Amino acid sequence: xxxxxxxxxxxxxxxxxxxxxxxxxxxxxxxxxxxxxxxxxxxxxxxxxxxxxxxxxxxxxxxxxxxxxxxxxxxxxxxxxxxxxxxxxxxxxxxxxxxxxxxxxxxxxxxxxxxxxxxxxxxxxxxxxxxxxxxxxxxxxxxxxxxxxxxxxxxxxxxxxxxxxxxxxxxxxxxxxxxxxxxxxxxxxxxxxxxxxxxxxxxxxxxxxxxxxxxxxxxxxxxxxxxxxxxxxxxxxxxxxxxxxxxxxxxxxxxxxxxxxxxxxxxxxxxxxxxxxxxxxxxxxxxxxxxxxxxxxxxxxxxxxxxxxxxxxxxxxxxxxxxxxxxxxxxxxxxxxxxxxxxxxxxxxxxxxxxxxxxxxxxxxxxxxxxxxxxxxxxxxxxxxxxxxxxxxx
Amino acid sequence: xxxxxxxxxxxxxxxxxxxxxxxxxxxxxxxxxxxxxxxxxxxxxxxxxxxxxxxxxxxxxxxxxxxxxxxxxxxxxxxxxxxxxxxxxxxxxxxxxxxxxxxxxxxxxxxxxxxxxxxxxxxxxxxxxxxxxxxxxxxxxxxxxxxxxxxxxxxxxxxxxxxxxxxxxxxxxxxxxxxxxxxxxxxxxxxxxxxxxxxxxxxxxxxxxxxxxxxxxxxxxxxxxxxxxxxxxxxxxxxxxxxxxxxxxxxxxxxxxxxxxxxxxxxxxxxxxxxxxxxxxxxxxxxxxxxxxxxxxxxxxxxxxxxxxxxxxxxxxxxxxxxxxxxxxxxxxxxxxxxxxxxxxxxxxxxxxxxxxxxxxxxxxxxxxxxxxxxxxxxxxxxxxxxxxxxxxxxxxxxxxxxxxxxxxxxxxxxxxxxxxxxxxxxxxxxxxxxxxxxxxxxxxxxxxxxxxxxxxxxxxxxxxxxxxxxxxxxxxxxxxxxxxxxxxxxxxxxxxxxxxxxxxxxxxxxxxxxxxxxxxxxxxxxxxxxxxxxxxx
Numbered sequence: 055x056x057x058x059x060x061x062x063x064x065x066x067x068x069x070x071x072x073x074x075x076x077x078x079x080x081x082x083x084x085x086x087x088x089x090x091x092x093x094x095x096x097x098x099x100x101x102x103x104x105x106x107x108x109x110x111x112x113x114x115x116x117x118x119x120x121x122x123x124x125x126x127x128x129x130x131x132x133x134x135x136x137x138x139x140x141x142x143x144x145x146x147x148x149x150x151x152x153x154x155x156x157x158x159x160x161x162x163x164x165x166x167x168x169x170x171x172x173x174x175x176x177x178x179x180x181x182x183x184x185x186x187x188x189x190x191x192x193x194x195x196x197x198x199x200x201x202x203x204x205x206x207x208x209x210x211x212x213x214x215x216x217x218x219x220x221x222x223x224x225x226x227x228x229x230x231x232x233x234x235x236x237x238x239x240x241x242x243x244x245x246x247x248x249x250x251x252x253x254x255x256x257x258x259x260x261x262x263x264x265x266x267x268x269x270x271x272x273x274x275x276x277x278x279x280x281x282x283x284x285x286x287x288x289x290x291x292x293x294x295x296x297x298x299x300x301x302x303x304x305x306x307x308x309x310x311x312x313x314x315x316x317x318x319x320x321x322x323x324x325x326x327x328x329x330x331x332x333x334x335x336x337x338x339x340x341x342x343x344x345x346x347x348x349x350x351x352x353x354x355x356x357x358x359x360x361x362x363x364x365x366x367x368x369x370x371x372x373x374x375x376x377x378x379x380x381x382x383x384x385x386x387x388x389x390x391x392x393x394x395x396x397x398x399x400x401x402x403x404x405x406x407x408x409x410x411x412x413x414x415x416x417x418x419x420x421x422x423x424x425x426x427x428x429x430x431x432x433x434x435x436x437x438x439x440x441x442x443x444x445x446x447x448x
Numbered sequence: 449x450x451x452x453x454x455x456x457x458x459x460x461x462x463x464x465x466x467x468x469x470x471x472x473x474x475x476x477x478x479x480x481x482x483x484x485x486x487x488x489x490x491x492x493x494x495x496x497x498x499x500x501x502x503x504x505x506x507x508x509x510x511x512x513x514x515x516x517x518x519x520x521x522x523x524x525x526x527x528x529x530x531x532x533x534x535x536x537x538x539x540x541x542x543x544x545x546x547x548x549x550x551x552x553x554x555x556x557x558x559x560x561x562x563x564x565x566x567x568x569x570x571x572x573x574x575x576x577x578x579x580x581x582x583x584x585x586x587x588x589x590x591x592x593x594x595x596x597x598x599x600x601x602x603x604x605x606x607x608x609x610x611x612x613x614x615x616x617x618x619x620x621x622x623x624x625x626x627x628x629x630x631x632x633x634x635x636x637x638x639x640x641x642x643x644x645x646x647x648x649x650x651x652x653x654x655x656x657x658x659x660x661x662x663x664x665x666x667x668x669x670x671x672x673x674x675x676x677x678x679x680x681x682x683x684x685x686x687x688x689x690x691x692x693x694x695x696x697x698x699x700x701x702x703x704x705x706x707x708x709x710x711x712x713x714x715x716x717x718x719x720x721x722x723x724x725x726x727x728x729x730x731x732x733x734x735x736x737x738x739x740x741x742x743x744x745x746x747x748x749x750x751x752x753x754x755x756x757x758x759x760x761x762x763x764x765x766x767x768x769x770x771x772x773x774x775x776x777x778x779x780x781x782x783x784x785x786x787x788x789x790x791x792x793x794x795x796x797x798x799x800x801x802x803x804x805x806x807x808x809x810x811x812x813x814x815x816x817x818x819x820x821x822x823x824x825x826x827x828x829x830x831x832x833x834x835x836x837x838x839x840x841x842x843x844x845x846x847x848x849x850x851x852x853x854x855x856x857x858x859x860x861x862x863x864x865x866x867x868x869x870x871x872x873x874x875x876x877x878x879x880x881x882x883x884x885x886x887x888x889x890x891x892x893x894x895x896x897x898x899x900x901x902x903x904x905x906x907x908x909x910x911x912x913x914x915x916x917x918x919x920x921x922x923x924x925x926x927x928x929x930x931x932x933x934x935x936x937x938x939x940x941x942x943x944x945x946x947x948x949x950x951x952x953x954x955x956x957x958x959x960x961x962x963x964x965x966x967x968x969x970x971x972x973x974x975x976x977x978x979x980x981x982x983x984x985x986x
Contacts, residue, residue: 095532095549096549098530098677099530099532099548099797105529106527106529106687106838106839106840107840210840211840277845278840279838279840361678361983384677384678387522387527389516389521389522390517414986416986423984434523448840
C-alpha cells in the first residue's frame with residue numbers, strides 16, 4: 055500500500071516488507087505516525103543481541119531535518135545550547151535545546167554532513183520551532199523524515215557485519231564519526247552513533263535501497279548472529295546506558311501543561327551541554343540566572359539495592375519525599391538495578407544515600423519495598439568497545 | 449613465607465567465591481589449584497584452534513545474582529546471555545518445540561495435545577510454588593534441626609514458616625513432590641509422551657537415577673530454581689564460555705588482594721593438636737594457615753587429603769557412604785557448519801536452545817537400565833547445545849561449537865575401569881544417535897573431545913565424574929548435605945571447612961556453597977560478614 059492509499063492509517067517504513075517477515079510476535083507499536091515492532095521474537099533475546107552480537111533497529115520514523123545554507127551553523131548555534139562550531143565536518147554531536155525561559159524542549163543529534171549542511175535528528179517534531187528560529191537567518195530547513203531510510207546496527211559484531219556489506223575500513227571510524235560508502239550504486243552514509251551505549255552504527259540510505267540493505271545485512275550477518283530488535287529491547291539498552299529520553303525523563307517544554315513540570319538542562323545533568331561562552335542562544339539568560347541563583351532539582355543515577363526495579367518510585371531522605379524516579383530497570387548486562395531520578399536540591403551529590411519507595415504487584419497484591427539506594431557518577435555499563443578505535447571485531 | 453590467614457583448596461567457582469569473600473573481609477587468602485588452569489568444572493579451553501569448549505559445565509542459571517552483583521563480576525568481564533527454549537526431536541520425524549514465549553509455547557503444545565497445553569498452566573503454577581519455597585534458602589546455611597543454639601532455632605523457625613503457610617494440602621503436595629519421581633510427577637499433568645520427555649530431562653541430568661526413581665522430581669526443581677535476570681527457570685551461556693565465570697571470580701578475588709597458585713597439588717591437610725594448620729603439597733611445599741577450606745568433594749576432602757586418624761570414625765564412615773555416582777559423560781564437538789535437523793528450520797531460534805532426542809519416558813528409563821547393567825546407554829539421553837548460535841566468540845564465523853551432555857555413562861564398565869575402546873564405543877553411540885536425526889551432522893565433525901566419568905574424574909577431580917559432587921536426593925540435601933551434623937560447612941577438625949558443591953545447596957554453577965561457607969568462617973573468626981543476603985523473592 056502506498057502512503058496515499060493508507061490515508062490516515064499508520065504508515066509503514068521502507069523496510070516494512072522485511073520487518074513484517076521477521077516480526078514473529080506480531081507486536082506492533084506506533085512511532086511518529088509509523089507502525090514499528092515493539093518486539094520481534096523475544097524481548098530478552100533481542101536485548102542480548104545488542105550486547106552480545108548485533109541488533110538491527112528500523113529507525114526510519116525518526117524526525118530528520120536538513121538545515122543548509124550560509125547561516126546553517128549560526129542558526130544551529132542560536133538554537134542549541136552547545137557550541138556547534140566544534141562539530142567538524144563528518145562528525146555528529148549530541149545537542150539539547152531550550153525555549154527562552156531555559157526550559158528543556160528536546161534532545162537530539164546534529165550531523166555535520168558538509169560545509170553549511172547539517173541534519174538535525176530530534177525526538178519531538180520540530181517543524182514549527184525550527185521555522186520560527188530561522189527568522190533572520192539565511193537557511194533552508196527541510197523535513198526529510200520520510201525521505202531517508204535508516205537502520206541502527208548495534209552490538210559487538212556490528213562493525214564486522216557492516217564491513218562485510220562493503221563498509222571497508224569502517225573499524226577506523228571514531229565514535230561520532232561519519233563515513234560514506236557505495237551501496238549498489240547509491241550513497242550509504244554510516245555514522246558511529248546509537249542509543250544503546252554499545253559499539254554501534256546508524257546507516258542512512260535512499261528508501262529505494264532499503265530492502266536490499268536489509269537483505270544484505272541479514273545474509274552477511276547470519277554467521278555473526280545478527281537479529282532484528284524492537285523498541286522494547288532498545289528501551290532496556292538505553293536505560294542501562296544511562297541515556298535520557300524526552301517525555302519519559304523530562305517533559306518537553308512545548309507540551310508541558312502544569313506549572314513547574316519543566317526542567318532546565320542544568321537540572322537534568324546536562325550542564326556539559328551548555329556553553330555560556332556563546333554570546334547568544336535560546337535560554338542563555340535564563341540559564342545563566344539559574345546557574346547563579348541555584349538549581350531547584352538535580353538529575354541523578356541511582357544504584358538501587360535488591361532486584362526490584364524502582365519504576366515510578368518516590369525517593370525519600372529521612373522519611374521525607376525529596377524526589378521521583380523517571381526511568382528504572384534491572385540491567386541485564388551490568389547486573390545492576392539502575393534508576394534515573396530527579397531530586398530536590400541540595401540532595402543528589404555522588405555518594406548520597408536515599409531510600410526508594412518501590413511498589414510492585416504480584417498476583418494482584420501490591421507490595422511496598424523500601425530499598426536503600428545510592429547516587430553513582432555514571433552507569434555501571436560502560437564497555438571499552440564503545441570507545442575503542444579501531445573498533446573490535448567482536 | 450607461605451603463611452596465610454586462609455587457604456582454599458581448589459580454584460573451581462566455589463573455591464574462588466569463598467576466597468573472594470574471605471579476602472573481602474581482609475583475610476590474606478591463597479587458592480591452591482592442582483591444574484595449570486583455574487575453573488575446575490567451570491572452565492573453557494581452546495582444544496581445537498578457533499573453537500572454545502566449555503568442557504564440563506556448559507550453561508548458567510543457578511549462579512546467584514546477589515553474588516554476581518556483589519563481586520562485580522560484570523565489571524570483571526562476565527556476561528551471561530540467555531538462550532530461548534529448546535526442542536525434542538521425535539522418532540516419527542516431528543518435534544516438540546519448547547518456545548520461551550508463552551503464546552507460542554501454548555500453540556506448540558496444542559499441536560500435540562490441546563489438553564496438555566491447558567494442563568501446562570497447572571504444571572507451571574505447581575512447580576513455581578515449589579521453586580519459591582526453595583529459592584530463599586540457597587544463600588543460607590541450613591539450620592541444624594537437632595541443635596538448641598539460638599541461631600539454629602531461629603533459622604529453623606524461618607525455615608518452617610513458608611511450609612506452614614502452605615496449608616495442609618500444600619504441605620502434603622510438597623512432601624510428595626520432594627519424594628516422588630519426575631515421571632510420576634509429569635504423569636499427573638500430561639498425556640503426551642514427547643511433552644513428558646521434554647520436561648523429564650531436568651529430573652535426571654547429573655543423577656544416577658531414572659525418570660521413575662523416587663527423588664528425581666526434586667532434581668527437576670534444582671534445574672528450575674535458577675534464573676537469568678529474574679526470569680526463574682531460564683538458562684544462559686556465559687559469553688566466551690563457562691570459564692568466563694571463573695575468570696571473573698578470580699579477578700574479583702585478586703581485586704581484594706587474594707592470590708591464586710596453580711600447579712599446586714595438595715597432598716594432605718596439616719593437622720596439629722586437633723587444629724588445621726595448613727596444607728602440604730605433593731612436591732613437599734607447605735602452606736600454612738589456621739583456616740583451611742576444601743572445595744574438593746566430600747570423599748576427596750575427608751578420605752584423600754585428610755588423615756583418617758585426625759577424624760572421628762563416624763565421619764570417615766559417612767564420607768565412605770556418601771553417594772556420588774558417575775552417571776554422565778560429555779562430547780564437545782567442533783563443527784564445520786550448522787547441523788540441520790529434520791523438520792526444524794535452521795533459522796528457528798529453538799536451534800540455539802537445548803536439544804534432545806528422547807521422545808518418551810519409556811526410552812529414558814531404558815537408557816537408565818543400561819547404566820544399571822554397567823554400561824553406557826545404547827539409546828542415550830542427550831542435552832545438546834550449540835552455544836555458537838548465541839555467542840559468536842565460541843567458534844569461527846559460520847562454524848559451530850556443539851556441547852553434548854550425555855546420560856547415562858557408568859563410573860565403571862561392567863565392574864572394571866573404562867578403557868579407550870569403551871570410550872570409543874560411548875562416543876559412537878552418541879554420534880550415531882545425533883546422526884539419526886541430523887543427516888549432515890557426521891560430515892561436519894572437525895574435532896571431538898569425549899569425556900567419560902574416567903576423564904572427568906582424572907582432570908577435574910570429581911569423584912566418579914559426578915557433576916554435582918554428590919547425588920541431589922533428599923537424604924543428601926539441606927541439613928543432610930553432605931551428611932547430618934556437618935551441614936554447616938565446618939568439619940570436625942577445628943579451622944577446617946568445606947565449601948564445595950558437596951555442601952548445601954549442592955551442585956550446579958551456583959557459587960552459593962562457597963559464599964555460605966565464607967559467612968560461617970567469618971562468623972567463627974568474629975569478623976564482619978561480607979556475604980550478601982538473598983534478594984527478597986516473590
